[in-house]
Amino acid sequence: MADRRTFNVVILGVGFLFIFTAFTTCGNVEQTVVKSLRNVTLGGTGYHSLGIIYGVFSFANLLAPAVVAVIGPRVTMILSGLLYSGYVAVFIIPSTWSFYLTSVLLGVGAALLWTAQGHFLVENSEASTINRNTGMFWALLQCSMLFGNLYIYLDWNGKTEISDSSRKNLFLSLLVASALGTLSFLALRRSRGDEDELLSEEEGQSLLSTRVIYEHRANAAMREAKSEFKTILQLLRTPTILLLSPCMAYSGLELSFYSGVYGTCIGATAQFGDAARGLIGISGIVVGVGEIVGGGLFGLLCTNNRFRRTSVVFLGMVVHFVAVYLIFLNIPDDAPVVFATATRGKPFLTPSVSVALLCSFLLGLGDSCFNTQLYSILGFVYAEHSAPAFAIFKFIQSVFAAVAFFYSGYLLLKWQLLLMVALGFAGTLCFFAVERTQSFSADLQEY
Structure with a gap:
């Protein structure tokens, strides 16, 4: 059981490593790329896009716990990873409307991803392993700032202009990295708590249908979300x-x-x-x-x-x-x-x-x-x-x-x-x- 939880934490960190290799590198060069595309195929600014992402992310955090409780952290992270990949893909064939639309969607995806990550990390940790698991995840996550930026240096060093081929090669590589990170979440295994819950549900199939079980989960999630929101309002004061x-x-x-x-x-x-x-x-x-x-x-x-x-x-x-x-x-x-x-x-x-x-x-x-x-x-x-x-x-x-x-x-x-x-x-x-x-x-x- 300990090995399974450790495996889950490592896979979680590897998934975030790949996804944020793509997103962190994208955010680092985004304004420079948008400047090179201004008045050609892309309007607006990279700063505005990142501002939209963080603005939507801040408010979506209030609703993310309910979504994670209904569909589970694993599925939530997979869906969020797809939204990250979609944002990176915009720079391959850029257009203004898709640039800002994916910025909004990514703000929602980021809130879901980080809420699910915290839930999944705690689910696969105990009091004696939470510091170790958090440290492993943090180290893998921060390594995401190394690889994509190294590619930027090797490819852009000595260039005064960013050509279309250079831009497409960069973001295709980042898209592949983001997709690999999303696919890695498929390897996550159920924790013991999830297995016990699933077993109890299977034993109760004679009494309750699957639909009733999911409705019960949804209602419980909504009650939990309301309780969390009330607690947030209380803590703010x-x-x-x-x-x-x-x-x-x-x-x-x-x-x-x-x-x-x-x-x-x-x-x-x-x-x-x-x-x-x-x-x-x-x-x-x-x-x-x-x-x-x-x-x-x-x-x-x-x-x-x-x-x-x-x-x-x-x-x-x-x-x-x-x-x-x-x-x-x-x-x-x-x-x-x-x-x-x-x-x-x-x-x-x-x-x-x-x-x-x-x-x-x-x-x-x-x-x-x-x-x-x-x-x-x-x-x-x-x-x-x-x-x-x-x-x-x-x-x-x-x-x-x-x-x-x-x-x-x-x-x-x-x-x-x-x-x-x-x-x-x-x-x-x-x-x-x-x-x-x-x-x-x-x-x-x-x-």
Whole structure:
């Protein structure tokens, strides 16, 4: 039984590795590709597409638990994987209507996929294995930032323009990766809980028809969804969630920046010359390395205690502020603007590839600092209501990521960085306040 559960977790991680190799790479180069297709076959911007995805994703999270409860996590992940594949396929034969339609559908698919993933991971874990299983899944997921971006570097390095053949080859490869990830979910096996439930249903076939059983499941799922929604509304009014909201919001801003905006800025920096396009891929790889290093150090190797969380969040703030300052000095101010094919402005320093890649690593490392500790404190404070608490986290994070993607194509880089610094500082202070409150409560209970 333990081997079966471990097998399921590994297959789950491999499936996400392939799917997010496609999606992460797509998001990293999307705005650059859309710029090359502007006024030809595709209107709009990559920023708007990503903003729609995260906006729909944030609200679809509220309905996803009911869907997963009715059709099961395995089927849900397969259907969601098909929606991811459809979004990637749009760039092979691009058109404006399909670009935005699949953006909406992918927002729904993302909510279903992540809800089903959390349900399936918990279903195949015990108290003694949840940390190990989460660590294995996290490591496999973060490796998705390596392979697709390596392809970008090898194929685009030295190119000033993205040809149709180069674009089609890239997205065909990403489509194959996404399809393989979706098909891998077919290999997932039933857990013991599912088998017991199925056996009890088979034994009860003489009393209830299959239709009645599924209607009972659907009704139970709707009751559960209503209960979860009420709990979410109750938690939204708690002081802890209110104080953590700025930190959650900051995680959304920096998510949009490192996953879509910064790669575009590097690719648009004229001072990098012919190497600029290829550097988008290398930047994505280095961000992934920072995520993996941070996840390993702060998610697996460190023991949980109330002092470590504040230290790690403070480190994340310092790391991000260093990255923001270096980006301000190293990247032209008009780099993220959607209507600029190449930058005209000059930064304070001569743009350096080494500094740009160092900032990529720092962005990934700082992101892992904030996310691991947000998960840790939410799991600690809301151990009995973890699903609604994490749903609130994803909701706030996704809303601010969507907002950031919508303004990223129009605000100059310095204003985007200033917003990140202000919200990051406020979020860190609020996190400290929550941690101090929890420490005081724990000491009081012990006394």
